[in-house]
Amino acid sequence: MMAAIWAAKKGSHVILLEKNEKLGKKLFITGKGRCNLTNGCEVEELFPKVVSNHKFLYSGFYSFSNQDVIDFFEELGLPLKKERGERIFPVSDHSSDVIRVLSEELKRQKVTVKLNSCIDKIQIKENQFQKVLLKDGQTIEADSLIVATGGLSYPSTGSTGDGFQWAKKAGHRITDLSPSLVPIHIKEDWCKQMMGLSLKNVGFTAMVGKKKVYEDFGELLFTHFGVSGPLALSFSAYAGKYLGKDLKIILDLKPAMTKEQLDQRILRDFHEKIKKQFKNSLDDLLPKKMIPIIIEISAIPPDKKINEITKEERYRLVELLKRLPFTVTGLGDWKEAVITKGGVSVKEVDPGTMESKLVKGLYFAGEVLDLDALTGGYNLQIAWSTAYLAGQNA
Numbered sequence: 001m002m003a004a005i006w007a008a009k010k011g012s013h014v015i016l017l018e019k020n021e022k023l024g025k026k027l028f029i030t031g032k033g034r035c036n037l038t039n040g041c042e043v044e045e046l047f048p049k050v051v052s053n054h055k056f057l058y059s060g061f062y063s064f065s066n067q068d069v070i071d072f073f074e075e076l077g078l079p080l081k082k083e084r085g086e087r088i089f090p091v092s093d094h095s096s097d098v099i100r101v102l103s104e105e106l107k108r109q110k111v112t113v114k115l116n117s118c119i120d121k122i123q124i125k126e127n128q129f130q131k132v133l134l135k136d137g138q139t140i141e142a143d144s145l146i147v148a149t150g151g152l153s154y155p156s157t158g159s160t161g162d163g164f165q166w167a168k169k170a171g172h173r174i175t176d177l178s179p180s181l182v183p184i185h186i187k188e189d190w191c192k193q194m195m196g197l198s199l200k201n202v203g204f205t206a207m208v209g210k211k212k213v214y215e216d217f218g219e220l221l222f223t224h225f226g227v228s229g230p231l232a233l234s235f236s237a238y239a240g241k242y243l244g245k246d247l248k249i250i251l252d253l254k255p256a257m258t259k260e261q262l263d264q265r266i267l268r269d270f271h272e273k274i275k276k277q278f279k280n281s282l283d284d285l286l287p288k289k290m291i292p293i294i295i296e297i298s299a300i301p302p303d304k305k306i307n308e309i310t311k312e313e314r315y316r317l318v319e320l321l322k323r324l325p326f327t328v329t330g331l332g333d334w335k336e337a338v339i340t341k342g343g344v345s346v347k348e349v350d351p352g353t354m355e356s357k358l359v360k361g362l363y364f365a366g367e368v369l370d371l372d373a374l375t376g377g378y379n380l381q382i383a384w385s386t387a388y389l390a391g392q393n394a
Helices: 002-009 025-033 043-049 054-063 066-075 095-108 162-169 229-242 259-272 288-298 311-322 378-393
Strands: 015-017 050-052 080-082 087-090 112-114 119-125 128-134 139-141 145-147 178-180 184-186 198-208 211-222 226-228 247-252 324-331 339-341 362-364
Touching: 002 095, 002 145, 002 378, 025 095, 043 050, 043 054, 043 066, 043 378, 050 054, 054 378, 066 080, 066 087, 066 378, 087 095, 119 162, 145 162, 145 378, 178 229, 184 229, 198 229, 211 229, 226 229, 226 324, 229 247, 229 324, 259 311, 288 311, 362 378
Parallel strands: 015 112, 145 362
Antiparallel strands: 080 087, 119 128, 128 139, 178 339, 184 226, 184 324, 198 211, 198 247, 211 226, 247 324
């Protein structure tokens, strides 16, 4: 939609081929249906959030920055707001409003939208794009074609890898494809017991043996098979290469305190509950669902009176709250993936125009390219920026 709008604004006659029965099916489910459009950080801060090939995006991010995206949507009459982590959402919290303003702009720019249009093949002659042949027998000739088909994540929205096939047939290399921004599977069954529990402001460290390979801070959600939420999804973008290598996640449940401060805090709690049993003393310290787990792992008898707990047992509790370990066994699959890692090799695409270096008149935008980023609006920013360049130049 974005690529079509900018191509039309340049005075081109544009046909948008959509294989679904309506526009924006994938946009509809982004950000849990609220559509995290972009991130409000400084432009320079976008690059470290891109996991693969961030240098390729210099032209894209500076030509159509996150601020440009914000201005674009506000000028279309969509009020936006900023939330935790600089995430930008529509004020209405409805992704359908994003799709609505884009659809209205397509109409204003006189873009011809053809729904239920499946491309059968793309015709290229002497390294020049010529036409597309649709499955219903129609042929559409054009000067240029922008491929913005997405990747393989959420196949129910139509992302079935069509763009990769076309690019491959046109001579492009497709890098290894894998699901990214997925939940993490954990060996310990504690997660199942804490299912639905969301933790805010926790420290998150990934270790391979004794080596720290990743560190972050934020929100985590326990599921029936492991962990999800922003921390888990972001780490999953890097986790693939560490699977099967004694990969552990260590949670710091009290990152604002040192071990000494936490020990003092526990001592104060214990002092106030001196006559209680250990199992009834942790309400002020931990969420209810987590208490039985911590008691079990701490190996302190639940019925033990507070005044009988030894210094060693208390230190063990402190250590556990600062370093709660989980063993990673795997990652979620395509059904759960927010985005696709891998895609059309960016070495074969001009970063200033998004045109194929192999086929004149063939352009790529968005997730079909070998570009992926962390959660927080960065992947949609990649989509908008690359679509802008493709539209402007096609």
